[in-house]
Amino acid sequence: MSKIATAFEKGNAFIPFVTCGDPTIETTEAVVRSMVAAGADLIELGIPFSDPTAEGPVIQEASTRALAGGVTTDKIFDMVARLRADIDTPFAFMTYANVVFSYGIERFAARAEEVGIDGLILPDVPFEEREEFAPAFAAHRIDLIAMIAPTSEDRIAMIAKEAPGFIYLVSSLGVTGVRSQITTDLEGIVATIRKVTDVPVAVGFGISTPDVAAHMAHLADGAIVGSAIVKIVGAEGAQAAGAVGDYVRAMAEAVHTA
Amino acid sequence: MTNPEGRFGIHGGQYMPETLMNAVIELEEAYARYKNDPDFQAELSDLLNNYANRPSLLYYAKKMTEDLGGAKIYLKREDLNHTGAHKINNVLGQALLAKKMGKTRLIAETGAGQHGVATATAAALMGMECVVFMGKVDIERQALNVYKMRLLGAEVRSVETGTGTLKDAVSEAMREWTTRMADTHYCIGSTMGPHPFPTIVSDFQSVISKEIKEQMLEREGRLPDAVIACVGGGSNAAGTFYHFIDDPEVKLIGCEAAGRGVSTLETAATINTGRVGIFHGMKSYFCQDEYGQIAPVYSISAGLDYPGIGPEHAYLHDIGRAQYVPVTDEEAVCAFEYMSRMEGIIPAIESAHAVAYAMQLAPTMGKDQIIVITISGRGDKDCASIARYRGEDIDL
Structure with missing residues (x-):
């Protein structure tokens, strides 16, 4: 079993996201520690990209802040290595194809394994382009997470069939960001996924409240929250760890008891 | 392809x-x-044909040809299309x-x-x-x-x-x-x-080279020695090259916006300064930093001010079929002014990049040789910014 899968072993998983280096790498390190203490089951670490086409304004702005602050892929690898010294919670990177491609796919995968990364999410690498990335990450025991969207329809089985780790189910149309409601027939999509695989399904995009997170976790196996947390970091800046911890605690509790 | x-x-x-x-x-x-x-x-x-005013003219630029003293220059007048561009x-x-x-x-x-x-x-x-x-x-x-x-x-x-x-x-x-x-x-x-x-x-723009080929065969009874077009994402260049790709005697030349120069950071010359990457849905050449962050490119031309280039051009570059040359703001502005005075045609600042390179190339070629420059659009939209570039404020 991959380490990612262990995040779902005790029941529904709460998966928070943070943009690394926003506003500084030290802030991110403190935020991640506080997420772990607050009960996060798996943490998504965003490597900022200059032009994140799948993100809404909140994560776009965080990416801009982080890059302006001088964060680089190498500095983020170093941070993960420091966190891994005493944290066992699974980590997945979330970034864009060019960040990995430009670093060198094999070189990125090797370094990611070395520092203790367990999964990778690339929102601009669909099923059709997976083969360019998948073998290197598989060889380094990193799960290349597959994404399924409300528009996937006849593609669901193909994508889900050999998806490692967990499946990232995009809750609704559009880019990342808080939504007031989610109307997609997620139950139907989860049922289709279940026909071909047992890997856990976590729902992301638009989730911000404990109620919605609990509902999503109930429909699937976990909830992913990004923009709502990045917003807190944006508001609190270098002191964000405490407030993020409080938020993650409430969300994780709702998800775990769903 | x-x-x-x-x-x-x-x-x-x-x-x-x-x-x-x-x-x-x-x-x-x-x-x-x-x-x-x-x-x-x-x-x-x-x-x-009946809405957009095709076919567009292939115009023999006689004065320009004589002034530059080398290859015969034809202009493919996409600026005469309805809405003023290709x-x-x-x-x-x-x-x-x-x-x-x-x-x-x-x-x-x-x-x-x-x-x-x-x-x-x-x-x-x-x-x-x-x-x-x-x-x-x-x-x-x-x-x-x-x-x-x-x-x-x-x-x-x-x-x-x-x-x-x-x-x-x-x-x-x-x-x-x-x-x-x-x-x-x-x-x-x-x-x-x-x-x-x-x-x-590329298919929808291929009408440009389809017409150039027909018009050139009719006028000169042969193919041109070179076709030249400006390249941002590359659509007018793709259209200009399309029907000549399998004619190796026709040189294909794309002119990239070098902005303030390819040795500065204020450039948009993707092939000349970028490297292979993945962005906006495609793998191609992109201006980027060592970590793959897309570079904030610059050109006086808003239409060429893009950090990437279409994948077909990236491939034509890789196999050596087309050549991509950088043209600076200053060279493009000079060409914008030159063509206005020489031929009474105000080209778009984008197209002026192609004109600028043709001005360098034509004198090095023989009088029996032929160049076609695609004038991708008209320059009315650029008058205010070119005036500003020359230190004059006009209210448009």
């Missing part, structure tokens, strides 16, 4: 969010169906295709505003809704085109993220498409983005 997976050599592909994959596949299937459909082609030809060729094709697919709304990105105006025009003609994304900086430097788009009934959305230029407008149009694809077609303006866009746009 593409293989079945939408690749041009290693370039191209479909690096898109899963949310858009079925929309892209739907487009691919619809295009495969209509591309060889005689009714569709007849309808498109009728629009091109962009209409692609837009009429895509709008018609979108309509056949049952779409009622077009979204587009625009840099200089020419593609936005063309899309707004086609939307008005075909009774479709239209939203154009345009960088904040470009809205300021292309006020006339912004007004035209609104006059034509389109909504112009200002994009304030990133550098507020063409690349940000593309990103924002892609984001908008992920929120709404059932009734919306993303009418991309250049030979870029995920497959099948580069192929579709």
Whole structure:
């Protein structure tokens, strides 16, 4: 079993996201520690990209802040290595194809394994382009997470069939960001996924409240929250760890008891 | 030119969010169906000829030829098309295709505003809704085109993220498409983005070289020695090269915007300063830093101010079939002024990049040789910014 899968072993998983280096790498390190203490089951670490086409304004702005602050892929690898010294919670990177491609796919995968990364999410690498990335990450025991969207329809089985780790189910149309409601027939999509695989399904995009997170976790196996947390970091800046911890605690509790 | 997976050599592909994959596949299937459909082609030809003013002239620039004292220079006058640029060729094709697919709304990105105006025009003609994304900086430097788009009934959305230029407008149009694809077609303006866009746009622009070839054979009884076009994403260049790719005696030359020079950071010369990467749905050459962050590029030309280049051009560069040369702001402005005075034709600042290189090349060639420069658009939209470049403020 991959380490990612262990995040779902005790029941529904709460998966928070943070943009690394926003506003500084030290802030991110403190935020991640506080997420772990607050009960996060798996943490998504965003490597900022200059032009994140799948993100809404909140994560776009965080990416801009982080890059302006001088964060680089190498500095983020170093941070993960420091966190891994005493944290066992699974980590997945979330970034864009060019960040990995430009670093060198094999070189990125090797370094990611070395520092203790367990999964990778690339929102601009669909099923059709997976083969360019998948073998290197598989060889380094990193799960290349597959994404399924409300528009996937006849593609669901193909994508889900050999998806490692967990499946990232995009809750609704559009880019990342808080939504007031989610109307997609997620139950139907989860049922289709279940026909071909047992890997856990976590729902992301638009989730911000404990109620919605609990509902999503109930429909699937976990909830992913990004923009709502990045917003807190944006508001609190270098002191964000405490407030993020409080938020993650409430969300994780709702998800775990769903 | 593409293989079945939408690749041009290693370039191209479909690096898109899963949310858009079925929309892209739907487009691919619809295009495969209509591309060889005689009714569709007849309808498109009728629009091109009777609405957009095709075929465009192939004009012998006699004064310019004599002044430069070398190769004979012809101008392919895409600036005489309805809406004033080559962009209409692609837009009429895509709008018609979108309509056949049952779409009622077009979204587009625009840099200089020419593609936005063309899309707004086609939307008005075909009774479709239209939203154009345009960088904040470009809205300021292309006020006339912004007004035209609104006059034509389109909504112009200002994009304030990133550098507020063409690349940000593309990103924002892609984001908008992920929120709404059932009734919306993303009418991309250049030979870029995920497959099948580069192929579709190149096919719709290929009318340029089809006409050049016919007109040249009629006038000169032979093919030109070189065809020259400016390259941002690369659509007018792709159209100019298309029917000459298999004629090795015809040199294909693309002129990139070097901005303040290829040794500065203020440049948009992708082939000359970039390296292979993945962005905006495609693998190609991009201006980027060592970690793959896309560079904030610069050019006086809003239409060439893009950090990437279409995958077909990347491939033509790799195999050595086409040559891509950098042209600076200063050279382009000089060419803009030169052609205005020499031939009484005010070219778009984008097209002036091609003119500038032709001015260097022509004198090195024999009088029995022939160059064709594609004048991709007219320069009215650029008068205010060129005046400003020369230190004069005019109110337009």
